[in-house]
Amino acid sequence: MKREAFLWLLTATAGATPLVGYNQGTDFDYPGLRFDFDRKFRITMFNDLHLGDGARPGTDDKTIGVMNKVLDAESGTDLVVLNGDLTSCEWISPEAVNSVLDKIIDPLMGRKKPFTATFGNHDMSQTCDTRRMGEHIWDKANAGGRQMTWTTSSVKGDYNDVGTSNYYLPVYSMGGGGNPELKMVLWFFDSKGGRQYQPGGADVPVSDWVDQKVVSWFKLTRDQMQADNGGKPLPSLAFVHIPPSVTVAFQQSGQRKPSTEPGLNEELIGAQANSVPDADGPFMQALVETEGLMAVFSGHDHGIDWCMKYSATRAIPKANPATGNNMHLCFGRHTGYGGYSDWMRGGRHIVVDEDALGLNVLETWVRLEDGSVSGRVTLNSSYSEDVYPLVGKKKSSAFGVGGGAGTNEASTLATTTTTMMTTTTTTSLPTEMIYSKHNSTTSSSGQTQTTDISKTQTTDTSKPTTWTKQTPPMLKPTPSATPTQTPRMSPLPTKPTTSKSAPKIAARI
Numbered sequence: 424m425k426r427e428a429f430l431w432l433l434t435a436t437a438g439a440t441p442l443v444g445y446n447q448g449t450d451f452d453y454p455g456l457r458f459d460f461d462r463k464f465r466i467t468m469f470n471d472l473h474l475g476d477g478a479r480p481g482t483d484d485k486t487i488g489v490m491n492k493v494l495d496a497e498s499g500t501d502l503v504v505l506n507g508d509l510t511s512c513e514w515i516s517p518e519a520v521n522s523v524l525d526k527i528i529d530p531l532m533g534r535k536k537p538f539t540a541t542f543g544n545h546d547m548s549q550t551c552d553t554r555r556m557g558e559h560i561w562d563k564a565n566a567g568g569r570q571m572t573w574t575t576s577s578v579k580g581d582y583n584d585v586g587t588s589n590y591y592l593p594v595y596s597m598g599g600g601g602n603p604e605l606k607m608v609l610w611f612f613d614s615k616g617g618r619q620y621q622p623g624g625a626d627v628p629v630s631d632w633v634d635q636k637v638v639s640w641f642k643l644t645r646d647q648m649q650a651d652n653g654g655k656p657l658p659s660l661a662f663v664h665i666p667p668s669v670t671v672a673f674q675q676s677g678q679r680k681p682s683t684e685p686g687l688n689e690e691l692i693g694a695q696a697n698s699v700p701d702a703d704g705p706f707m708q709a710l711v712e713t714e715g716l717m718a719v720f721s722g723h724d725h726g727i728d729w730c731m732k733y734s735a736t737r738a739i740p741k742a743n744p745a746t747g748n749n750m751h752l753c754f755g756r757h758t759g760y761g762g763y764s765d766w767m768r769g770g771r772h773i774v775v776d777e778d779a780l781g782l783n784v785l786e787t788w789v790r791l792e793d794g795s796v797s798g799r800v801t802l803n804s805s806y807s808e809d810v811y812p813l814v815g816k817k818k819s820s821a822f823g824v825g826g827g828a829g830t831n832e833a834s835t836l837a838t839t840t841t842t843m844m845t846t847t848t849t850t851s852l853p854t855e856m857i858y859s860k861h862n863s864t865t866s867s868s869g870q871t872q873t874t875d876i877s878k879t880q881t882t883d884t885s886k887p888t889t890w891t892k893q894t895p896p897m898l899k900p901t902p903s904a905t906p907t908q909t910p911r912m913s914p915l916p917t918k919p920t921t922s923k924s925a926p927k928i929a930a931r932i
């Protein structure tokens with residue numbers, strides 16, 4: 424946020440209009456997010472950083488280097504989203520996790536880039552508790568009175584059911600001085616996966632979908648916000664680490680084309696509810712019912728980075744629901760040198776135009792660590808019909824950019840993609856790529872498997888059918904000063920309170 428420039432503009436153009444607005448002094452001190460000076464809001468999403476990956480030791484600095492290169496290229500970024508698998512936490516001891524997280528937080532703080540996170544299945548591990556991780560991120564990044572992160576946990580309940588990173592973030596208008604208008608909502612969900620936190624104890628897999636209680640919270644909160652918005656749906660984006668299962672149905676349907684959904688398509692997608700079909704149905708249904716939801720962004724599958732339209736008219740066989748609401752689902756680019764795959768690392772950039780809100784239009788592309796742009800698309804009403812250039816399939820080796828010869832999808836399409844689409848479950852793709860994202864530990868060679876979580880996960884199919892509103896949506900601010908106009912502020916997320924519902928631990932090692 425270019426606050427100084429914004430303040431200058433108001434001062435220069437507002438004449439005698441007082442700058443003092445709702446809940447605000449003479450400084451422009453709104454601690455949340457707003458559309459920028461040019462009425463754009465720019466998000467850079469990093470996913471699958473996999474810091475601390477013991478199978479790929481010494482890669483953390485290279486991963487941070489990718490983040491820095493992408494942010495150098497996308498210097499207008501208003502918000503950085505770390506969309507899960509910040510760590511390969513199964514390799515990290517409970518004592519060491521904060522210092523690993525600091526490797527991510529410090530450079531973002533140095534750049535004064537506001538950021539926020541979801542957690543992934545490798546964060547939720549036997550040795551790492553994502554609630555404590557969220558608390559550390561909050562305390563560290565918001566120390567000194569400056570709000571730099573909103574990573575929190577807004578849904579109460581058992582850690583192993585609801586996870587941690589479920590919250591929303593309001594984004595306000597560029598204009599409006601100290602009384603800006605709520606324009607957009609960013610939703611963050613925890614798709615869990617991984618393991619229960621039991622250092623030194625049992626190795627217990629956790630279900631890999633957004634829990635029903637979180638879905639209930641989402642619907643209540645969304646509806647309340649819409650009611651407060653005069654009944655008008657609010658444009659929104661959502662972020663969740665493991666993609667909803669419609670992405671699998673779409674890939675298997677053959678509807679995804681390299682010219683209309685350009686991007687890497689180098690593995691079979693592992694999605695939410697990988698081994699319990701339809702368990703993410705309530706979440707998908709809620710997304711489809713959400714008016715104004717423009718797109719859902721995920722990571723998790725390091726060899727996939729395209730965007731699809733969940734069409735309201737063209738049914739996707741085996742998807743449930745088969746038709747959507749024209750929202751888009753996008754994968755990010757694998758950012759980390761930790762985690763499997765050596766496709767060139769990068770981050771996804773997303774540009775929202777304040778003037779196009781309500782039209783369901785976004786610009787997005789992948790910024791690679793060599794500075795180039797891959798898969799630039801406009802997610803608009805004709806996305807899925809518009810033809811785009813095929814993306815290059817560049818690689819960066821374990822030693823950095825330039826380690827692999829690039830190909831483009833045209834040359835390998837016939838052999839790779841077509842084969843994959845026509846086979847059913849076991850495919851021509853390297854087995855390592857298909858399974859490795861689900862394995863909690865690997866040997867130092869990265870090959871020896873321990874347990875494939877996706878195959879052992881049969882837990883937690885029974886979910887409460889009703890949910891008592893433990894967490895009423897707190898949408899009315901408590902003004903500290905008399906508002907001069909009707910307050911239009913939705914509260915910002917507050918610090919996570921972990922103590923009440925932190926998982927029970929026999930012993931902390």
Ligand SMILES: *[C@@H]1O[C@H](CO)[C@@H](O)[C@H](O)[C@H]1NC(C)=O
Nearest residue numbers: 800801802803804805806809
């Ligand atoms: C959507 O965006 C593409 C790419 O910019 C453009 O060619 C197309 O005309 C747009 N469609 C509509 C309906 O505006």
Ligand SMILES: *[C@@H]1O[C@H](CO)[C@@H](O)[C@H](O)[C@H]1NC(C)=O
Nearest residue numbers: 858859862869870871872875
């Ligand atoms: C992951 O687990 C699967 C199934 O148990 C196994 O076949 C595969 O080799 C493992 N992959 C890695 C990288 O350990």
